[in-house]
Amino acid sequence: MKPIKDFARQLGASISLDESLIVRKENRYFLINESLKKLIKKDFFYVGTYLGKIKNDKFFPSFSLLEMIAERKANKIIVDKKTEWLFICGRDIFKQGIIKVMGSKRKGDYTLILNQHNECLGFSKIMHNLNGEKSGLAVKNISDIGDFLRREA
Protein backbone atom coordinates (compact mmCIF):
# COMPACT_ATOMS: atom_id res chain seq x y z
CA MET A 1 0.00 0.00 0.00
CA LYS A 2 1.86 3.02 -1.31
CA PRO A 3 0.64 5.77 1.09
CA ILE A 4 1.58 3.62 4.10
CA LYS A 5 4.98 2.65 2.69
CA ASP A 6 5.70 6.27 1.76
CA PHE A 7 4.73 7.46 5.19
CA ALA A 8 6.92 4.87 6.93
CA ARG A 9 9.82 5.90 4.68
CA GLN A 10 9.50 9.49 5.96
CA LEU A 11 10.18 8.07 9.43
CA GLY A 12 13.25 6.21 8.16
CA ALA A 13 11.39 2.88 8.33
CA SER A 14 10.35 0.19 5.95
CA ILE A 15 7.04 -1.56 6.36
CA SER A 16 5.56 -4.37 4.34
CA LEU A 17 1.97 -5.40 4.97
CA ASP A 18 0.08 -8.21 3.21
CA GLU A 19 -1.96 -6.29 0.62
CA SER A 20 -4.66 -8.96 0.63
CA LEU A 21 -5.31 -8.16 4.28
CA ILE A 22 -5.71 -4.42 3.82
CA VAL A 23 -9.27 -3.21 3.32
CA ARG A 24 -10.49 0.24 2.48
CA LYS A 25 -13.68 1.93 3.64
CA GLU A 26 -14.13 5.28 1.89
CA ASN A 27 -10.91 7.12 2.77
CA ARG A 28 -9.92 4.87 5.71
CA TYR A 29 -7.59 1.85 5.63
CA PHE A 30 -7.68 -1.17 7.94
CA LEU A 31 -5.52 -4.24 8.46
CA ILE A 32 -7.44 -7.46 9.04
CA ASN A 33 -6.52 -11.09 9.73
CA GLU A 34 -7.70 -14.30 8.05
CA SER A 35 -10.53 -14.84 10.58
CA LEU A 36 -11.97 -11.39 9.97
CA LYS A 37 -11.45 -11.74 6.21
CA LYS A 38 -13.84 -14.70 6.16
CA LEU A 39 -16.52 -12.81 8.06
CA ILE A 40 -16.36 -9.22 6.87
CA LYS A 41 -19.25 -7.70 4.89
CA LYS A 42 -18.73 -4.69 2.67
CA ASP A 43 -20.86 -2.31 4.73
CA PHE A 44 -18.64 -2.46 7.83
CA PHE A 45 -17.95 0.68 9.89
CA TYR A 46 -14.66 -0.37 11.48
CA VAL A 47 -12.58 -3.54 11.34
CA GLY A 48 -9.35 -5.01 12.70
CA THR A 49 -6.56 -2.50 13.09
CA TYR A 50 -7.12 1.03 11.81
CA LEU A 51 -4.13 2.15 9.73
CA GLY A 52 -5.02 5.69 8.75
CA LYS A 53 -6.91 7.82 6.28
CA ILE A 54 -6.31 9.89 3.19
CA LYS A 55 -7.61 13.44 3.20
CA ASN A 56 -6.84 15.97 0.47
CA ASP A 57 -4.30 13.52 -1.01
CA LYS A 58 -2.39 13.42 2.27
CA PHE A 59 -2.02 10.30 4.43
CA PHE A 60 -2.86 10.64 8.15
CA PRO A 61 -1.56 7.64 10.09
CA SER A 62 -3.38 6.02 12.97
CA PHE A 63 -1.65 5.50 16.30
CA SER A 64 -1.77 1.75 15.66
CA LEU A 65 0.28 2.26 12.50
CA LEU A 66 2.76 4.49 14.35
CA GLU A 67 3.12 1.75 16.93
CA MET A 68 3.74 -0.83 14.20
CA ILE A 69 6.45 1.40 12.75
CA ALA A 70 7.92 1.95 16.22
CA GLU A 71 8.49 -1.81 16.50
CA ARG A 72 10.85 -1.52 13.53
CA LYS A 73 14.05 0.35 12.86
CA ALA A 74 12.95 3.97 12.49
CA ASN A 75 13.66 7.54 13.55
CA LYS A 76 12.79 7.69 17.23
CA ILE A 77 13.19 10.11 20.09
CA ILE A 78 12.75 9.02 23.69
CA VAL A 79 11.56 11.77 26.00
CA ASP A 80 11.43 12.18 29.78
CA LYS A 81 8.27 11.90 31.88
CA LYS A 82 7.55 15.65 32.04
CA THR A 83 8.02 16.04 28.29
CA GLU A 84 5.83 12.99 27.69
CA TRP A 85 2.99 14.73 29.52
CA LEU A 86 3.51 18.02 27.67
CA PHE A 87 3.70 16.20 24.33
CA ILE A 88 0.38 14.38 24.81
CA CYS A 89 -1.10 17.78 25.68
CA GLY A 90 -0.14 18.84 22.16
CA ARG A 91 3.06 20.73 22.97
CA ASP A 92 6.32 20.76 21.03
CA ILE A 93 9.49 19.24 22.51
CA PHE A 94 12.42 21.16 23.94
CA LYS A 95 15.90 19.72 23.66
CA GLN A 96 16.32 19.32 27.44
CA GLY A 97 13.40 16.85 27.52
CA ILE A 98 15.07 14.49 25.05
CA ILE A 99 16.74 11.42 26.57
CA LYS A 100 17.83 9.57 23.45
CA VAL A 101 17.72 10.00 19.67
CA MET A 102 17.71 7.01 17.32
CA GLY A 103 17.97 7.41 13.55
CA SER A 104 17.89 10.81 11.92
CA LYS A 105 18.86 13.99 13.76
CA ARG A 106 18.49 16.10 10.66
CA LYS A 107 16.33 19.23 10.51
CA GLY A 108 13.13 18.64 8.54
CA ASP A 109 13.01 14.88 9.07
CA TYR A 110 10.13 13.17 10.78
CA THR A 111 10.53 11.08 13.92
CA LEU A 112 8.45 8.99 16.29
CA ILE A 113 8.20 10.13 19.91
CA LEU A 114 8.46 7.42 22.56
CA ASN A 115 8.26 7.48 26.34
CA GLN A 116 10.75 5.74 28.62
CA HIS A 117 8.73 2.53 28.35
CA ASN A 118 9.33 2.57 24.57
CA GLU A 119 5.65 3.25 23.95
CA CYS A 120 4.82 5.39 20.95
CA LEU A 121 3.18 8.71 21.83
CA GLY A 122 2.96 10.18 18.33
CA PHE A 123 5.21 11.69 15.70
CA SER A 124 6.98 14.99 15.10
CA LYS A 125 9.16 17.01 12.77
CA ILE A 126 12.74 17.84 13.75
CA MET A 127 13.04 21.65 13.84
CA HIS A 128 16.80 21.98 13.92
CA ASN A 129 19.76 19.69 13.67
CA LEU A 130 19.85 17.64 16.88
CA ASN A 131 23.60 17.12 16.67
CA GLY A 132 24.22 20.73 17.51
CA GLU A 133 24.53 22.43 20.89
CA LYS A 134 21.49 24.61 20.33
CA SER A 135 18.97 24.33 23.15
CA GLY A 136 15.29 25.30 23.14
CA LEU A 137 12.55 24.09 20.81
CA ALA A 138 13.80 20.99 19.01
CA VAL A 139 10.89 18.99 17.67
CA LYS A 140 7.46 20.08 16.46
CA ASN A 141 4.43 18.01 17.51
CA ILE A 142 2.54 16.75 14.47
CA SER A 143 0.26 14.17 16.09
CA ASP A 144 0.01 12.73 19.60
CA ILE A 145 -2.20 10.26 21.50
CA GLY A 146 -3.87 13.11 23.38
CA ASP A 147 -5.89 13.27 20.19
CA PHE A 148 -8.12 10.52 21.64
CA LEU A 149 -9.30 13.06 24.22
CA ARG A 150 -9.53 15.95 21.80
CA ARG A 151 -11.75 13.84 19.49
CA GLU A 152 -14.24 13.39 22.34
CA ALA A 153 -14.37 17.08 23.20
Place this chain on the structure above:
Amino acid sequence: MSGKEFFVSRYEKLGWKYENVKPKQAIRINVINTKKADAIKRLQASEIEFEKIPFLENGYWICHSKFSVGATSEYLLGLYSIQEAAAQIPTTLFTELKDKTVLDACAAPGGKTVQLADLMHNTGAIIALDVKRQRLTALSNQLERCRVKNTIAYYMDARQASQLKMMFDRILLDVPCSGNFATDKDWFSRRTIKDVEKNAKLQREILTEAAEILKDDGEIVYSTCSLEPEENELNIEWVIKNLNLQVEKMNCYGEKAPTNIFRKQLDSSIENCRRMWPGQTQGFFVCKLKKRVDAL
Protein backbone atom coordinates in the same frame (compact mmCIF):
# COMPACT_ATOMS: atom_id res chain seq x y z
CA MET B 1 -46.84 6.78 37.34
CA SER B 2 -43.53 8.48 37.84
CA GLY B 3 -41.49 10.42 40.35
CA LYS B 4 -39.15 9.48 43.13
CA GLU B 5 -41.87 8.34 45.55
CA PHE B 6 -43.40 5.98 42.99
CA PHE B 7 -40.13 4.29 42.04
CA VAL B 8 -38.73 4.16 45.58
CA SER B 9 -41.90 2.44 46.81
CA ARG B 10 -41.41 -0.18 44.08
CA TYR B 11 -37.83 -0.82 45.24
CA GLU B 12 -39.10 -1.26 48.79
CA LYS B 13 -41.61 -3.84 47.59
CA LEU B 14 -38.66 -5.68 46.04
CA GLY B 15 -36.89 -5.64 49.40
CA TRP B 16 -34.47 -2.73 49.09
CA LYS B 17 -34.52 0.43 51.17
CA TYR B 18 -33.59 3.48 49.10
CA GLU B 19 -30.36 5.25 49.86
CA ASN B 20 -28.71 7.93 47.79
CA VAL B 21 -25.32 6.62 46.73
CA LYS B 22 -22.62 7.59 44.30
CA PRO B 23 -20.65 4.61 42.98
CA LYS B 24 -16.87 4.91 43.02
CA GLN B 25 -15.05 5.41 39.76
CA ALA B 26 -13.48 2.18 38.55
CA ILE B 27 -10.88 1.14 36.02
CA ARG B 28 -10.07 -2.17 34.35
CA ILE B 29 -6.56 -3.13 33.31
CA ASN B 30 -6.35 -4.25 29.70
CA VAL B 31 -4.10 -7.27 30.06
CA ILE B 32 -3.64 -7.61 26.31
CA ASN B 33 -1.65 -4.40 26.43
CA THR B 34 0.25 -4.65 29.70
CA LYS B 35 1.17 -6.91 32.55
CA LYS B 36 -1.10 -6.21 35.49
CA ALA B 37 1.82 -5.72 37.89
CA ASP B 38 3.42 -3.17 35.53
CA ALA B 39 0.21 -1.20 35.20
CA ILE B 40 -0.23 -1.14 38.98
CA LYS B 41 3.33 0.06 39.46
CA ARG B 42 2.83 2.86 36.95
CA LEU B 43 -0.46 3.97 38.50
CA GLN B 44 1.16 4.02 41.95
CA ALA B 45 4.04 6.10 40.57
CA SER B 46 1.46 8.57 39.25
CA GLU B 47 0.11 8.93 42.80
CA ILE B 48 -3.25 7.47 41.89
CA GLU B 49 -4.71 5.74 44.95
CA PHE B 50 -6.78 2.69 44.14
CA GLU B 51 -8.02 -0.56 45.64
CA LYS B 52 -8.75 -3.95 44.12
CA ILE B 53 -12.41 -4.72 43.42
CA PRO B 54 -12.77 -8.06 45.24
CA PHE B 55 -15.19 -9.62 42.75
CA LEU B 56 -13.27 -8.69 39.59
CA GLU B 57 -9.97 -10.05 38.35
CA ASN B 58 -8.71 -6.90 36.67
CA GLY B 59 -10.89 -4.20 38.20
CA TYR B 60 -9.82 -1.45 40.64
CA TRP B 61 -11.72 1.33 42.37
CA ILE B 62 -10.12 4.77 42.22
CA CYS B 63 -9.90 6.13 45.77
CA HIS B 64 -8.05 9.33 45.04
CA SER B 65 -6.34 10.99 42.12
CA LYS B 66 -5.10 14.55 41.76
CA PHE B 67 -6.00 14.50 38.06
CA SER B 68 -8.44 12.77 35.76
CA VAL B 69 -7.59 9.09 35.27
CA GLY B 70 -8.91 9.56 31.74
CA ALA B 71 -6.06 11.90 30.85
CA THR B 72 -2.93 9.90 31.65
CA SER B 73 -0.59 8.48 29.03
CA GLU B 74 -1.32 5.00 30.44
CA TYR B 75 -5.02 5.52 29.66
CA LEU B 76 -4.31 6.99 26.22
CA LEU B 77 -2.02 4.03 25.47
CA GLY B 78 -4.87 1.62 26.28
CA LEU B 79 -3.25 0.09 29.36
CA TYR B 80 -6.53 0.51 31.22
CA SER B 81 -10.11 1.52 30.60
CA ILE B 82 -12.49 3.47 32.78
CA GLN B 83 -15.39 1.13 33.41
CA GLU B 84 -17.86 1.08 36.30
CA ALA B 85 -17.49 -2.01 38.51
CA ALA B 86 -20.85 -3.65 37.78
CA ALA B 87 -20.42 -2.97 34.06
CA GLN B 88 -17.25 -5.08 34.19
CA ILE B 89 -19.20 -8.17 35.24
CA PRO B 90 -21.25 -9.32 32.19
CA THR B 91 -18.41 -10.27 29.84
CA THR B 92 -16.69 -12.29 32.59
CA LEU B 93 -19.69 -14.63 32.80
CA PHE B 94 -19.05 -16.32 29.47
CA THR B 95 -17.18 -19.60 29.56
CA GLU B 96 -14.16 -19.93 27.24
CA LEU B 97 -14.00 -17.00 24.84
CA LYS B 98 -10.77 -17.66 22.97
CA ASP B 99 -11.27 -18.18 19.21
CA LYS B 100 -15.04 -17.81 19.53
CA THR B 101 -17.36 -15.79 17.32
CA VAL B 102 -18.98 -13.27 19.63
CA LEU B 103 -21.79 -10.81 19.01
CA ASP B 104 -21.81 -7.58 21.02
CA ALA B 105 -25.29 -6.55 19.96
CA CYS B 106 -25.51 -3.07 21.51
CA ALA B 107 -21.83 -2.27 21.59
CA ALA B 108 -21.22 1.48 21.76
CA PRO B 109 -19.44 3.20 23.36
CA GLY B 110 -17.35 0.03 23.45
CA GLY B 111 -16.19 -0.53 27.05
CA LYS B 112 -17.46 -4.11 27.04
CA THR B 113 -16.27 -4.72 23.46
CA VAL B 114 -12.73 -3.86 24.55
CA GLN B 115 -13.14 -6.10 27.60
CA LEU B 116 -14.32 -8.96 25.38
CA ALA B 117 -11.28 -8.53 23.13
CA ASP B 118 -9.11 -8.56 26.25
CA LEU B 119 -10.68 -11.80 27.50
CA MET B 120 -10.36 -13.28 24.01
CA HIS B 121 -6.69 -12.20 23.75
CA ASN B 122 -7.61 -10.61 20.42
CA THR B 123 -8.44 -14.05 18.94
CA GLY B 124 -11.63 -15.15 17.18
CA ALA B 125 -13.98 -12.39 16.11
CA ILE B 126 -16.27 -9.88 17.75
CA ILE B 127 -19.14 -8.49 15.71
CA ALA B 128 -20.08 -5.19 17.32
CA LEU B 129 -23.35 -3.53 16.39
CA ASP B 130 -24.85 -0.21 17.25
CA VAL B 131 -27.86 1.66 15.98
CA LYS B 132 -26.35 5.13 16.39
CA ARG B 133 -23.66 6.14 13.94
CA GLN B 134 -22.17 8.81 16.20
CA ARG B 135 -21.77 6.25 18.98
CA LEU B 136 -19.93 3.97 16.55
CA THR B 137 -17.31 6.69 16.17
CA ALA B 138 -16.81 6.61 19.96
CA LEU B 139 -16.59 2.81 19.76
CA SER B 140 -13.98 3.03 16.98
CA ASN B 141 -11.87 5.41 19.08
CA GLN B 142 -11.97 2.96 22.00
CA LEU B 143 -10.97 0.06 19.75
CA GLU B 144 -8.06 2.04 18.34
CA ARG B 145 -6.90 3.34 21.73
CA CYS B 146 -7.00 -0.13 23.30
CA ARG B 147 -5.39 -1.85 20.28
CA VAL B 148 -8.30 -4.18 19.68
CA LYS B 149 -7.68 -6.21 16.52
CA ASN B 150 -10.47 -8.78 16.35
CA THR B 151 -13.60 -6.68 15.88
CA ILE B 152 -15.87 -5.79 12.99
CA ALA B 153 -18.29 -2.97 13.77
CA TYR B 154 -21.50 -2.44 11.82
CA TYR B 155 -24.05 0.34 11.87
CA MET B 156 -26.98 -1.94 12.56
CA ASP B 157 -29.97 -2.38 14.83
CA ALA B 158 -29.54 -5.44 17.07
CA ARG B 159 -33.06 -6.48 16.06
CA GLN B 160 -31.76 -7.05 12.54
CA ALA B 161 -28.64 -9.03 13.47
CA SER B 162 -29.87 -12.11 11.58
CA GLN B 163 -29.26 -10.15 8.36
CA LEU B 164 -25.56 -10.85 8.94
CA LYS B 165 -26.35 -14.52 8.19
CA MET B 166 -24.06 -15.70 10.97
CA MET B 167 -24.45 -17.89 14.02
CA PHE B 168 -22.71 -16.96 17.26
CA ASP B 169 -20.97 -18.88 20.04
CA ARG B 170 -21.48 -16.06 22.51
CA ILE B 171 -23.88 -13.11 22.49
CA LEU B 172 -23.61 -10.13 24.79
CA LEU B 173 -26.88 -8.26 25.18
CA ASP B 174 -26.03 -5.19 27.20
CA VAL B 175 -29.32 -3.74 26.06
CA PRO B 176 -30.49 -0.12 25.97
CA CYS B 177 -32.32 0.46 29.25
CA SER B 178 -33.85 3.08 31.52
CA GLY B 179 -30.67 3.40 33.58
CA ASN B 180 -30.72 4.11 37.30
CA PHE B 181 -30.60 7.05 39.70
CA ALA B 182 -27.10 6.23 40.96
CA THR B 183 -25.53 7.34 37.69
CA ASP B 184 -28.09 9.98 36.70
CA LYS B 185 -29.00 12.63 39.26
CA ASP B 186 -32.10 13.66 37.30
CA TRP B 187 -33.28 10.09 36.86
CA PHE B 188 -36.41 10.32 39.03
CA SER B 189 -37.62 13.49 37.32
CA ARG B 190 -36.94 12.20 33.83
CA ARG B 191 -38.29 8.67 33.92
CA THR B 192 -41.84 7.32 33.83
CA ILE B 193 -43.15 3.77 33.89
CA LYS B 194 -44.04 4.24 30.21
CA ASP B 195 -40.33 4.66 29.37
CA VAL B 196 -39.63 1.49 31.31
CA GLU B 197 -42.30 -0.47 29.43
CA LYS B 198 -41.10 0.89 26.09
CA ASN B 199 -37.54 -0.21 26.86
CA ALA B 200 -38.74 -3.61 28.09
CA LYS B 201 -40.49 -4.18 24.74
CA LEU B 202 -37.37 -3.23 22.79
CA GLN B 203 -35.31 -5.56 25.00
CA ARG B 204 -37.67 -8.48 24.30
CA GLU B 205 -37.33 -7.84 20.56
CA ILE B 206 -33.53 -7.91 20.88
CA LEU B 207 -33.68 -11.13 22.95
CA THR B 208 -35.91 -12.74 20.31
CA GLU B 209 -33.42 -11.91 17.55
CA ALA B 210 -30.49 -13.15 19.64
CA ALA B 211 -32.19 -16.50 20.29
CA GLU B 212 -32.44 -16.97 16.50
CA ILE B 213 -28.72 -16.55 15.86
CA LEU B 214 -27.31 -18.39 18.87
CA LYS B 215 -25.51 -21.67 18.19
CA ASP B 216 -26.95 -24.73 19.94
CA ASP B 217 -24.15 -24.76 22.51
CA GLY B 218 -23.96 -20.98 22.65
CA GLU B 219 -24.36 -18.59 25.57
CA ILE B 220 -26.18 -15.29 25.94
CA VAL B 221 -25.40 -12.82 28.70
CA TYR B 222 -28.17 -10.27 29.18
CA SER B 223 -27.55 -7.17 31.27
CA THR B 224 -29.12 -3.83 32.08
CA CYS B 225 -28.25 -0.96 34.40
CA SER B 226 -31.94 -0.61 35.22
CA LEU B 227 -33.50 -1.40 38.60
CA GLU B 228 -36.95 -1.86 37.09
CA PRO B 229 -38.18 -5.49 37.09
CA GLU B 230 -39.99 -5.03 33.76
CA GLU B 231 -36.54 -4.78 32.13
CA ASN B 232 -35.04 -7.52 34.24
CA GLU B 233 -36.80 -10.40 36.01
CA LEU B 234 -40.11 -9.95 34.14
CA ASN B 235 -38.32 -9.93 30.79
CA ILE B 236 -36.48 -13.13 31.72
CA GLU B 237 -39.79 -14.71 32.76
CA TRP B 238 -41.04 -13.79 29.28
CA VAL B 239 -37.92 -15.34 27.71
CA ILE B 240 -38.47 -18.62 29.56
CA LYS B 241 -42.07 -18.77 28.36
CA ASN B 242 -41.57 -17.60 24.79
CA LEU B 243 -38.05 -18.45 23.60
CA ASN B 244 -36.25 -21.78 23.77
CA LEU B 245 -33.85 -20.45 26.38
CA GLN B 246 -33.19 -21.31 29.99
CA VAL B 247 -31.48 -19.43 32.81
CA GLU B 248 -28.06 -20.77 33.76
CA LYS B 249 -26.50 -20.82 37.20
CA MET B 250 -23.50 -18.54 37.52
CA ASN B 251 -20.94 -17.61 40.10
CA CYS B 252 -21.42 -13.88 40.22
CA TYR B 253 -21.41 -10.90 42.58
CA GLY B 254 -24.85 -9.55 43.53
CA GLU B 255 -28.06 -10.70 45.15
CA LYS B 256 -30.17 -13.55 43.87
CA ALA B 257 -32.88 -11.95 41.73
CA PRO B 258 -36.31 -11.92 43.38
CA THR B 259 -38.83 -14.43 41.99
CA ASN B 260 -41.87 -12.71 43.42
CA ILE B 261 -42.40 -9.39 41.73
CA PHE B 262 -45.29 -7.27 42.96
CA ARG B 263 -47.11 -10.47 44.05
CA LYS B 264 -46.51 -12.19 40.72
CA GLN B 265 -44.68 -15.52 41.18
CA LEU B 266 -41.99 -16.10 38.56
CA ASP B 267 -40.11 -19.20 37.41
CA SER B 268 -37.80 -20.32 40.21
CA SER B 269 -34.75 -20.43 37.90
CA ILE B 270 -34.83 -16.61 37.80
CA GLU B 271 -33.14 -16.59 41.20
CA ASN B 272 -29.98 -17.58 39.25
CA CYS B 273 -29.94 -14.06 37.80
CA ARG B 274 -28.15 -11.39 39.81
CA ARG B 275 -29.45 -8.01 40.90
CA MET B 276 -27.14 -5.30 42.20
CA TRP B 277 -28.73 -2.50 44.15
CA PRO B 278 -26.79 0.80 44.15
CA GLY B 279 -24.05 0.84 46.77
CA GLN B 280 -20.63 -0.59 45.98
CA THR B 281 -21.70 -0.45 42.34
CA GLN B 282 -24.39 1.25 40.31
CA GLY B 283 -27.74 -0.52 39.94
CA PHE B 284 -27.37 -3.53 37.66
CA PHE B 285 -28.96 -6.78 36.56
CA VAL B 286 -27.33 -9.70 34.82
CA CYS B 287 -28.49 -13.07 33.54
CA LYS B 288 -26.94 -15.95 31.60
CA LEU B 289 -29.04 -17.88 29.11
CA LYS B 290 -28.52 -21.04 27.08
CA LYS B 291 -30.71 -23.00 24.69
CA ARG B 292 -33.12 -25.27 26.53
CA VAL B 293 -31.86 -28.84 26.46
CA ASP B 294 -35.29 -30.16 25.37
CA ALA B 295 -35.35 -27.70 22.48
CA LEU B 296 -32.13 -28.92 20.86
